[in-house]
Amino acid sequence: MLASAPLTQILASFVADTEAVPKATIEPAKNVILDTIGVALAAVERPIGKVIAGHVADAGQPGPATVFGSGIKTSPEMAALANATLANALDFDDGSHLATHLLPAVLAVGERHRLSGAAVLEAFILAHEASARLTQAIDVQRRAKRGPTHRGWWHVGLVGPMAAAMAACRLMHLDAGQTATAIGIASCSSGGFRRNMGTMAKALHSGNAARAGIEAANLASRGFTADPEILEAPLGFLQAVVNPEDQDLAAITERLGRPYVLEGLLRIKRYPACNPAHPLIDAALRLTHEHAIRTQEIEAIDADLHTFSLLRAKPWDVDSAGFSGAFVIAATLMHGRFTLAELTHDVVHDPRIKALMEKIRHVPAGDPETIKVRLRGKEAVTIDVRPVSRLSAREDIRAKFRETAAAVLTPPAIARLEEMILGFDRLPDVAGLMNATTRTTSIST
Secondary structure, eight states, rough: TTTTSSSHHHHHHHHHHHHOOOGGGGGHHHHHHHHHHHHHTTTTHHHHHHHHHHHHHHHHHOOOOOOOOOOEEEEEHHHHHHHHHHHHHHHHHHHHHHHHHHHHHHHHHHHTTTTTTTHHHHOOOOOOHHHHHHHHHHTTTTGGSHHHHTTTBOOOHHHHHHHHHHHHHTTOOOHHHHHHHHHHHHGGGOOOOOGGSSHHHHHHHHHHHHHHHHHHHHHHHHOOOOOOOTTTTSHHHHHHHHHHHHOOTTHHHSTTTTTOGGGGGOBOOOOSSSSHHHHHHHHHHHHHHOOOOOOGGGEEEOOOOOTTTOOSSSOOOOHHHHHHHHHOOOHHHHSOOSGGGSHHHHHOOOHHHHHHTEEEEOEEEEEEEEEEEETTTTTOOEEEEOOOOOSSHHHHHHHHHHHTTTTTSSSHHHHHHHHHHHHHGGGGGGHHHHHTTTTTTTOOO
């Protein structure tokens, strides 16, 4: 596939000109939205949530858009910045991270223009599909240890601003030409590095993306210019960040909307940790529940700690803990679970967990990948590390939402918000839903 294919225009036309989304995408999208709002609410009272809310409040930009949990009213750009940062704060979303910036962007624009849930949902689905395919186009070779994200870029920072711009353009009724220009404007904000994983700055990639996307759409609507072929043109996005042999342009030219990514099996995160941590947590749970391993018997553990993504060997706070292979194994073995309750200052600094982490050694995975536990006075136990376990059933996703939203809302408020999200396409105005995310506002439609 030649890089000269009109990729920017293909994506822009898809978002601007598609008349209706497939019915098969509606329920999965609502489940993703439910989960994303829940994990954002779970971050509101944590340090990152308080910092970002304080930053937005101090910026002093009054407006119609709501910050999750706090009830702060500000400009759409600043609300999107805060809400997207909250959505990515715990790394507890669906794992693709697309919704962490797309949803806050469409909610902020929707609230500003008093748009219906159906319109907002449609924009979310179209931009989700376009950005999922753009991500595939640049990141197909990651597992082969090639491509931009293997070199240190993060796809949320690269693709996110353009994704949010496409979503905002749809809601603002910009045509394909204006949307292509907005993609070019948003590319000015593309960037971000994996090294920030395990810090608050990791979540800011989503915050910046949502803010920049709305800004790009607004500028494009006013006649601001940018290269409308920014993806494929010489000296543009693809040439700068992806070697030709590492591109998969068919993701855009052939697979876009055929079918939509959201028509596949949902894979919502079960644990609040970086993706590669999940198989390690599952394995540690099996050691605890199936093999009755007791932490005081452990002499040593050999495991692949997946240090490419789980790069914080010795976490110093709750933001770094979910990016430490040794921590997630030790905390799971110690508590027999890995939940939000394990992401607290006391658990991260528990001397028993720190002592157990010292016994965990990084050993590159064989085939199959295993974890070996050497026990005092007993035979060693070796178990296989299985593919990641995710949530896909609606009831499991709803149960997770109730748990995460409880950080801010009372049970009656949670039930009402859940009902509104699952009826998202029937909402006359998304402003009512945004009001329902705050603890201080009465619930109303």
